[in-house]
Amino acid sequence: MIVAGEASGDLHGGNLIREMRKIDPDLVFYGMGGKRMKATEATLLADASDTAVVGLTEVVFKLGTILRVMHRLKTSLKKERPDLVILIDYPDFNLPLARTARRLGLKVLYYISPQVWAWRKGRIDTIKKAVDRMIVILPFEEPFYREAGVNVTFVGHPLLDEVKKKYTRPEAMKRFGLKEEATTIAILPGSRRSEVGRLLPEMLGACRILTEKLSPLQFVLPLAGTLDPEFVRNILRQFPVQVNVIKDETYDVIGASDVAIVASGTATLETALLETPMVVVYKVSASSYAIGRRFVRVDHIGLANIIAGRTIVPELIQKEASPERIASEVRELILRPGRTREMKAALTEIRGKLGVPGASQRAARIACDMFPPDAKGGKR
Secondary structure, eight states: OEEEOSHHHHHHHHHHHHHHHHHOTTOOOEEEEOHHHHTTTOEEEEEGGGTOOOSSGGGGGGHHHHHHHHHHHHHHHHHHOOSOEEEESOHHHHHHHHHHHHHTTOOEEEESOOOTTTSOTTHHHHHHHHOSEEEESSTTHHHHHHHTTOOEEEOOOTHHHHOOOSSOHHHHHHHTTOOTTSEEEEEEOOSSHHHHHHHHHHHHHHHHHHHHHSSSEEEEEEEOTTSOHHHHHHHHTTSSOOEEEEESOHHHHHHHOSEEEEESSHHHHHHHHTTOOEEEEEOOOHHHHHHHHTTOOOSOSSHHHHHHTSOOSOEEEGGGSSHHHHHHHHHHHHHOHHHHHHHHHHHHHHHHTTOOSOHHHHHHHHHHHTSOTTOSSSOO
């Protein structure tokens, strides 16, 4: 069984399945994921987009669906008794699954750590009791877990293999119908419907302000595969800003852009690896934020800043994530080339802190080594 609950987890899950099958072509996978895992011919009992949500209180609106999917997967653990259970991030869903698997005597591998180093550190006790092996992708996570007595391995970050441009900047500009002479601003509002519904209007409001102050500008939005294009277009129609929406070529869109406005999450690290200057925005419901503030123990929310250990890209959180503030930060990056160069140099350093390419292959080897000797698969 392999379970991913978000777009980034689906990406890494799909790559892991492919690498594990290179080791053992007879392996059979099932569980929960998205289009990347489905493309590997894994049998999906649920689609990750049905359970994806941002914020603590926002979960309430999808609780019925989440509980039904959870029940379906727990039932399958008892019925199918898989040789290995692989859980990818998504802790509030996956940790209960891990506990169920452990009670059934099944092997559990957790790939991509919950951010227990940032908040709710008490979950590390659950991980220690319910997880046989932890694979982490951020360098500082390995000593954190090792000190807690968890069997852990740092394999490097899988995005080092994934984040690549196909085209040169001139080729990308031509392909996307963009003008070389205009400043290009990428808009990345997230991969989940609730997240986009909250952030995209703020980003578009900032774009409207920017068009009144600077010229020429052009805006481009790389559409996440988890989103309904019509949902995004309905939001775009509410703003007098021309936005070029492009599907399936996110990295080339970001790489061709001068500045990006990015929702906090995996996209901030992808943008950092492409060395595109950015402004990070984060916004959840007031109640979710109030609850989260009581538990979060890190100075930054953007992965680029967390990995760097200092503020290298601006972060606008909650009320600060307003059209006016976003526009002000983007304008600074456009009008102050020196600041932009400094940010690019700092972003270059991040790649060196993420290990070396080949994370999915190393994770696959660890996973395959966990199969019991009498597993029903083929050669090991």
